[in-house]
Amino acid sequence: MKGVLLVNLGSPDSPEPKDVKKYLGEFLMDERVIDLPLLARTLLVKGIILNTRPKASAKAYKKIWWEEGSPLIVLSERLQNKVQAQTKLPIALAMRYGSMSMQKGFQELVDNGVTEVLLFPLYPQFAMATTETITVLAQDIKNKYFPNLEITSVPAFYNKADYIEVLANSIKKHLEGKTYEHVLFSYHGVPERHIRKSDVTKSHCKIDGSCCATASKAHEFCYRHQCKEVTRLVASSLGFKEGAFSTSFQSRLGFDPWLQPYTDRTIERLGKEGLKHMAIITPAFVSDCLETLEEIAMEGEEIFHEVGGKTFTTVPCLNDDAEWVALLAKWINTWAETKTING
Numbered sequence: 001m002k003g004v005l006l007v008n009l010g011s012p013d014s015p016e017p018k019d020v021k022k023y024l025g026e027f028l029m030d031e032r033v034i035d036l037p038l039l040a041r042t043l044l045v046k047g048i049i050l051n052t053r054p055k056a057s058a059k060a061y062k063k064i065w066w067e068e069g070s071p072l073i074v075l076s077e078r079l080q081n082k083v084q085a086q087t088k089l090p091i092a093l094a095m096r097y098g099s100m101s102m103q104k105g106f107q108e109l110v111d112n113g114v115t116e117v118l119l120f121p122l123y124p125q126f127a128m129a130t131t132e133t134i135t136v137l138a139q140d141i142k143n144k145y146f147p148n149l150e151i152t153s154v155p156a157f158y159n160k161a162d163y164i165e166v167l168a169n170s171i172k173k174h175l176e177g178k179t180y181e182h183v184l185f186s187y188h189g190v191p192e193r194h195i196r197k198s199d200v201t202k203s204h205c206k207i208d209g210s211c212c213a214t215a216s217k218a219h220e221f222c223y224r225h226q227c228k229e230v231t232r233l234v235a236s237s238l239g240f241k242e243g244a245f246s247t248s249f250q251s252r253l254g255f256d257p258w259l260q261p262y263t264d265r266t267i268e269r270l271g272k273e274g275l276k277h278m279a280i281i282t283p284a285f286v287s288d289c290l291e292t293l294e295e296i297a298m299e300g301e302e303i304f305h306e307v308g309g310k311t312f313t314t315v316p317c318l319n320d321d322a323e324w325v326a327l328l329a330k331w332i333n334t335w336a337e338t339k340t341i342n343g
Helices: 017-028 038-064 071-084 102-111 128-145 161-175 192-197 217-221 223-238 263-272 290-306 322-338
Strands: 002-010 091-097 116-121 150-153 182-188 245-250 277-281 311-314
Touching: 002 071, 002 102, 002 128, 002 322, 017 038, 017 091, 038 290, 071 091, 071 322, 091 102, 091 128, 102 128, 116 128, 116 322, 128 150, 128 192, 161 223, 161 322, 182 223, 182 263, 182 290, 192 223, 217 223, 223 245, 245 263, 245 290, 263 277, 263 290, 277 290, 290 311
Parallel strands: 002 091, 002 116, 116 150, 182 245, 182 277, 277 311
Antiparallel strands: none
């Protein structure tokens, strides 16, 4: 029997500092998030970050927390329920970090008689800190607890025509009637070294002006290329004019070089250059979360207004959009029938 495990990032159990600290500890100690040797990572995370960041992060979470709970969890559950209504396969939901663990998700499916699992990381682009850490943990859980379980992982779907169509339609719908002079595509940032570590050719990814536009098998695992490609494909689909849209990267941590340009500085620069009306899209996320609802919709708008900007339109993530739900269900049903992954 086949089943599906949808996996998103995760969330603290509450916006209180103790729960935020617990969540951040698990998240930041992941060697694919902060890819330092164990001792250095432990000193950084447990010695510095967890003694300073939880209170500030808790304050941010409290700004966006819903009565039902964490927005990311609530939106992911809505997505799960709507997809479940369009397929006969059991659909379980798990988070990479937090109390809704992947082990619990696999156990739920196994308890329902599932022997073949479609593991579906809810990330359009591949990255060490997202897709890879999910697939690696899934294999570890299988080996330890479910050795007879067959797992098939959905690869990055950033350039699939039907995904781009759904994303473009959602953006078009939310921008209709809005005033904007520039559209900024903001993606979650990663350290530059993650791009080089993921380069299967060990030579292509130079993070310069040409490598992402030059065909290479490295692109299968290149987060930077995949982000830029989403921007290109969506902009082409919606007829955005050259110069009226751009790509940036948000949420950097620490002092190492991360992918640039940075979103906060880009928003500031555009405002200082005289831009009065902008729209911002966050296509690295399929569900709205702290990084979209607080960092972009609150902090980003504040930056823009401080430098003279007037209207700052934030486009929601796909969340439980009807077309997105239908697309996921189509991919899942195709896998159930043919064991091929359209995603």
